[in-house]
Amino acid sequence: MSHGSYHPILDPTKAPAFPSAVLPVLRNPQLRKNVAHAIDVIQAKRGKLVAEKTDWQELRTAGAAIRAHALENLGFYLEQFEERCTAAGGVVHWAADAAEARQIIVKLLREENASEVIKIKTMTSAEIQLNPFLESAGVRTYETDLAEIILQLGEDEPSHIVVPALHVNRSQVREIFSRTMGLKDLSDDPKELTNAVRTYLRRKFLDIPTAISGANFLVAETGSVVVVESEGNGRMCLTLPRTMITLAGIEKVLPRFQDLEVMLQVLARSATGERMNPYTSVWTGVKPGDGPQKFHVVLLDNGRSSILAKKTERQTLRCIRCAACMNACPVYRQTGGHAYGSVYPGPIGAILTPQLMELHHARSLPYASSLCGACYEVCPVKINIPEVLLELRSRVVNQGRDQAGRLFDPMYLGLRIASLIFSRAWLFHTAQFFGRVGLRFLRRKDGWIHSLPSIGGKWTQTRDLRGLPSQTFHGWWAARKRETK
Amino acid sequence: MRASLFITCYNDTLFPETGRAVVKLLERLGVELDFHPKQTCCGQMHANTGFRAEAFSQAKRLVQMYQDTDTVVIPSSSCVAMFRDQYPGLLEELGNEELRKQFTALLPRVYELSEFLVDKLKVEDVGAYFPHKVTYHASCHGLRALHLGDRPWRLMNKVRGMEQVALPNLDRCCGFGGTFSVKNAEVSSAMLAVKLQDIVGTGAEYCTALDNSCLMHLGGAMHRQYAGMKTIHLAEILASTEASPMEVPA
Numbered sequence: 007m008s009h010g011s012y013h014p015i016l017d018p019t020k021a022p023a024f025p026s027a028v029l030p031v032l033r034n035p036q037l038r039k040n041v042a043h044a045i046d047v048i049q050a051k052r053g054k055l056v057a058e059k060t061d062w063q064e065l066r067t068a069g070a071a072i073r074a075h076a077l078e079n080l081g082f083y084l085e086q087f088e089e090r091c092t093a094a095g096g097v098v099h100w101a102a103d104a105a106e107a108r109q110i111i112v113k114l115l116r117e118e119n120a121s122e123v124i125k126i127k128t129m130t131s132a133e134i135q136l137n138p139f140l141e142s143a144g145v146r147t148y149e150t151d152l153a154e155i156i157l158q159l160g161e162d163e164p165s166h167i168v169v170p171a172l173h174v175n176r177s178q179v180r181e182i183f184s185r186t187m188g189l190k191d192l193s194d195d196p197k198e199l200t201n202a203v204r205t206y207l208r209r210k211f212l213d214i215p216t217a218i219s220g221a222n223f224l225v226a227e228t229g230s231v232v233v234v235e236s237e238g239n240g241r242m243c244l245t246l247p248r249t250m251i252t253l254a255g256i257e258k259v260l261p262r263f264q265d266l267e268v269m270l271q272v273l274a275r276s277a278t279g280e281r282m283n284p285y286t287s288v289w290t291g292v293k294p295g296d297g298p299q300k301f302h303v304v305l306l307d308n309g310r311s312s313i314l315a316k317k318t319e320r321q322t323l324r325c326i327r328c329a330a331c332m333n334a335c336p337v338y339r340q341t342g343g344h345a346y347g348s349v350y351p352g353p354i355g356a357i358l359t360p361q362l363m364e365l366h367h368a369r370s371l372p373y374a375s376s377l378c379g380a381c382y383e384v385c386p387v388k389i390n391i392p393e394v395l396l397e398l399r400s401r402v403v404n405q406g407r408d409q410a411g412r413l414f415d416p417m418y419l420g421l422r423i424a425s426l427i428f429s430r431a432w433l434f435h436t437a438q439f440f441g442r443v444g445l446r447f448l449r450r451k452d453g454w455i456h457s458l459p460s461i462g463g464k465w466t467q468t469r470d471l472r473g474l475p476s477q478t479f480h481g482w483w484a485a486r487k488r489e490t491k
Numbered sequence: 492m493r494a495s496l497f498i499t500c501y502n503d504t505l506f507p508e509t510g511r512a513v514v515k516l517l518e519r520l521g522v523e524l525d526f527h528p529k530q531t532c533c534g535q536m537h538a539n540t541g542f543r544a545e546a547f548s549q550a551k552r553l554v555q556m557y558q559d560t561d562t563v564v565i566p567s568s569s570c571v572a573m574f575r576d577q578y579p580g581l582l583e584e585l586g587n588e589e590l591r592k593q594f595t596a597l598l599p600r601v602y603e604l605s606e607f608l609v610d611k612l613k614v615e616d617v618g619a620y621f622p623h624k625v626t627y628h629a630s631c632h633g634l635r636a637l638h639l640g641d642r643p644w645r646l647m648n649k650v651r652g653m654e655q656v657a658l659p660n661l662d663r664c665c666g667f668g669g670t671f672s673v674k675n676a677e678v679s680s681a682m683l684a685v686k687l688q689d690i691v692g693t694g695a696e697y698c699t700a701l702d703n704s705c706l707m708h709l710g711g712a713m714h715r716q717y718a719g720m721k722t723i724h725l726a727e728i729l730a731s732t733e734a735s736p737m738e739v740p741a
Contacts, residue, residue: 025676025677027676028677028678032681127545221551286606288729336682337675337678340678340682340685367713372541373675374669374675375662375668376666376669376679377631377668378664378668379632379635379636380631380635382662398541399539399541400541400543403540403541403542403543404541417674421545422545424532424545425537425542427531428534428549429531429548430531431530431531432518432533434500434532438503457539465672465676465711466675466678466682468676468711468712468715469674469680469711470712470715471707471715472505472711472714475508476503479498479502479503480498480528481505482501483514483526
């Protein structure tokens with residue numbers, strides 16, 4: 007779906023930088039209203055349900071500890087998962103990158119002679135851009151998650167990892183369904199819309215014998231895969247098809263089955279503001295006569311090992327994709343998700359995407375934050391997102407330090423000059439003097455500056471700047487000291 | 492009691508009246524204030540923009556200036572957060588163990604203004620008089636980095652003549668974010684618009700805070716929009732008395 011003047015591009019190698027990507031969004035009142043409204047509803051629900059948990063901070067600590075332990079021993083737990091999953095009749099595949107994962111999946115589908123596939127909502131498949139790849143390989147993909155159907159039929163892209171169609175409102179959904187399903191008289195009554203989807207989906211569930219899923223968790227101890235959802239479509243995909251292919255990032259592993267006790271509590275409350283999500287499916291290998299008889303797991307690295315190797319950045323991989331950070335983020339509330347140019351938007355996207363791209367792309371994302379800290383405060387596994395943002399900003403700056411062209415970049419030039427100025431009090435005072443004199447020419451009669459040149463113009467496009475006072479504080483202090491002597 | 496004032500670079504340059512108010516307030520409360528003439532900046536702008544090497548050199552200067560000082564008072568939450576949250580980690584990363592030790596030894600003696608008043612001086616009633624309608628903006632650094640909690644209100648509740656109006660969505664960022672305000676000027680402005688709606692909606696005459704950085708952003712937009720409101724640092728409210736009211740800035 008085109009939103010006014012833009013069509014979302016969720017490929018970090020092609021997406022425009024964040025400051026330009028936000029412009030069409032900020033000029034789209036309907037989209038901003040949809041996003042802010044949806045966010046406020048989720049936030050209110052989450053706030054209420056977190057407040058009723060007296061041990062919420064302890065749960066967060068436990069969640070962080072479980073995830074950190076899993077990551078510190080990732081090799082061990084992944085091998086254990088592979089061993090136990092294989093013993094239960096599953097087949098485990100390892101994919102170093104997106105291309106390899108896509109090849110593995112296509113090969114598996116060819117073995118099944120599959121020309122169609124049904125999908126449980128998986129953001130990881132969007133990360134590797136699986137759908138367009140499968141379509142070009144002659145396999146039609148059908149999303150079964152309500153939000154994903156809205157996006158697929160509307161030729162749109164997800165803007166949120168838990169509520170992917172958060173930016174679309176009910177009347178827009180009606181329009182999409184009415185147009186693509188040929189239902190002229192469809193109203194925007196939620197019941198009617200759901201019924202339309204039910205009819206659309208039922209045939210797919212009954213006819214298509216191959217399914218693809220993601221995973222919320224992999225349990226090493228038992229070799230199980232866990233998927234949580236709200237609608238039951240995932241459960242359908244897990245019962246009717248003959249073949250199930252699960253795509254999961256290598257970081258999704260939990261050591262023990264018991265760890266789900268903590269993780270499921272924090273996930274549901276953080277994600278949708280529910281005590282428990284409506285459907286939790288856990289499956290282990292294959293069982294004769296029950297569910298898919300062929301089961302494959304594709305474990306995806308795609309840049310994750312390189313994140314794991316870095317001390318500060320490693321915590322990024324603790325993420326359980328609850329989206330609490332984007333719901334709490336004042337930037338996301340204004341921009342929605344598309345501007346992040348990746349399937350992972352918001353604060354977690356701002357740290358995850360550039361790292362998955364090994365900082366070759368998405369370099370503007372670490373700067374897409376006012377560092378307000380709301381994301382860290384709500385994160386159920388205590389990822390210190392501002393800390394990682396700062397680490398990445400430093401790496402972005404260091405990349406640029408070696409490039410000759412950067413010498414005249416206003417940011418590099420300005421901050422280097424500022425650093426010199428701050429290194430000596432007399433230089434600072436001299437700079438203050440010249441600043442005061444220079445800015446006097448820009449001052450209007452009311453004593454304020456309404457327009458600044460160069461990068462300062464970014465400030466004055468929406469704010470005035472009070473003219474610099476004639477005396478600095480240190481100047482006043484020195485004068486006062488002289489008087490009292 | 493003796494204390495040394497670290498005024499911060501932008502207060503020194505743009506908001507000297509806040510510094511004068513801190514002096515007036517603390518001297519009235521019997522604090523013997525000192526001001527290190529070599530001070531410039533805390534390094535936050537560089538650290539937050541990714542220029543860590545440049546921030547490190549400030550850490551060295553801060554240690555040199557303040558290692559023998561009993562107490563450092565800073566009327567800016569975000570600069571205090573730079574001291575507490577960023578430098579220890581940055582200095583560890585730099586591998587300069589001596590500097591890191593000196594810096595962490597300094598930290599327990601560094602106070603944000605409201606912390607200094609409530610925790611160190613143990614006063615809440617500073618004898619202030621400010622007969623205006625005021626709303627308080629909790630800056631993100633004060634709220635989530637320093638955990639100032641109810642300290643600002645304990646001080647404000649004792650100000651005579653002042654009517655307080657609660658600001659809705661108190662924990663939502665105003666969109667300043669340092670260099671964010673120019674690097675992502677449009678998003679910053681969108682956040683500002685939402686915040687201003689809340690602030691102006693309170694019907695207050697003044698919006699106060701413990702950070703002039705947020706106030707510069709909010710006040711700049713109020714001026715641009717003829718919003719009929721002004722910003723004022725809390726130090727200036729607390730310094731104001733019946734006998735000697737707040738000075739009106741130029």
